[in-house]
Amino acid sequence: MRDFIETGRREAPRLTLSDLSVEIGGRVLLDRVEMAVPRQGITTILGPNGAGKSLLLRAIHGLIPHAGRIDWGQGAAPRQALVFQKPVLLRRSVAANMAFVLGRDHARSHALLAEMGLQDRADQPARRLSGGEQQRLALARALATDPELLLLDEPTASLDPASAAMIEAVLRRVAARGTTILMVTHDIAQARRIADHAMVMCRGRIAEAGAAMRILAAPATPVARDFLEGRLVP
Ligand SMILES: Nc1ncnc2c1ncn2[C@@H]1O[C@H](COP(=O)(O)OP(=O)(O)OP(=O)(O)O)[C@@H](O)[C@H]1O
Numbered sequence: 067m068r069d070f071i072e073t074g075r076r077e078a079p080r081l082t083l084s085d086l087s088v089e090i091g092g093r094v095l096l097d098r099v100e101m102a103v104p105r106q107g108i109t110t111i112l113g114p115n116g117a118g119k120s121l122l123l124r125a126i127h128g129l130i131p132h133a134g135r136i137d138w139g140q141g142a143a144p145r146q147a148l149v150f151q152k153p154v155l156l157r158r159s160v161a162a163n164m165a166f167v168l169g170r171d172h173a174r175s176h177a178l179l180a181e182m183g184l185q186d187r188a189d190q191p192a193r194r195l196s197g198g199e200q201q202r203l204a205l206a207r208a209l210a211t212d213p214e215l216l217l218l219d220e221p222t223a224s225l226d227p228a229s230a231a232m233i234e235a236v237l238r239r240v241a242a243r244g245t246t247i248l249m250v251t252h253d254i255a256q257a258r259r260i261a262d263h264a265m266v267m268c269r270g271r272i273a274e275a276g277a278a279m280r281i282l283a284a285p286a287t288p289v290a291r292d293f294l295e296g297r298l299v300p
Pocket residue numbers: 090091095113114115116117118119120121122
């Protein structure tokens with residue numbers, strides 16, 4: 067985990083998790099997680115189903131009780147948004163979903179919807195959007211909060227290739243503007259395209275973390291190697 071900080075970036079990490087554990091119903095679901103998330107760029111969390119990736123995002127976002135420490139480096143938690151795997155939207159129009167965050171800032175709402183290719187959907191009920199469109203609306207709404215830390219749980223899971231490429235371009239722009247992005251993905255090709263840093267989780271633990279190019283090309287641990295070669299059974 068410390069190798070994040072050894073990749074030539076000298077800035078303090080956005081957040082550091084120490085000994086972070088989550089236990090529910092007698093099952094240890096996150097097991098003494100140690101990790102430092104770099105401030106700059108996109109960090110991707112990879113790992114098999116049930117590894118604890120979503121739980122980790124929820125714990126960071128303060129949605130589930132945990133043991134151990136979440137250290138934000140400079141005191142208070144940053145402005146942060148979490149986009150869930152299954153979008154959570156208001157049962158109202160697309161525009162009303164944006165207005166919930168932006169108030170009357172229609173220009174910004176329009177710009178964000180346009181960035182997500184939803185500019186023509188403003189008056190449509192959000193619940194009638196397709197799954198992929200709902201995912202894009204959820205991301206637009208998250209970006210409307212101007213987060214310093216953006217947590218994404220498989221943001222392109224139900225998107226067609228063109229929409230996924232559009233979202234990847236948006237995420238690169240958002241990261242370049244200074245937002246720290248921590249995202250779960252099952253798409254290793256996507257991680258290769260956009261991740262700066264990567265971590266591989268298995269059974270509630272971080273098996274390996276570091277520069278994405280290095281981990282994806284030459285994982286050092288057997289767990290990460292087996293996962294990337296499609297041999298890891300959770
Ligand atoms: N609220 C909960 N109560 C009990 N067990 C839970 C709860 N939430 C998650 N779990 C369990 O914790 C484990 C990790 O779940 P999590 O959703 O974090 O996995 P994941 O790595 O995101 O998997 P996937 O890739 O399938 O989305 C799973 O075994 C799941 O059944």
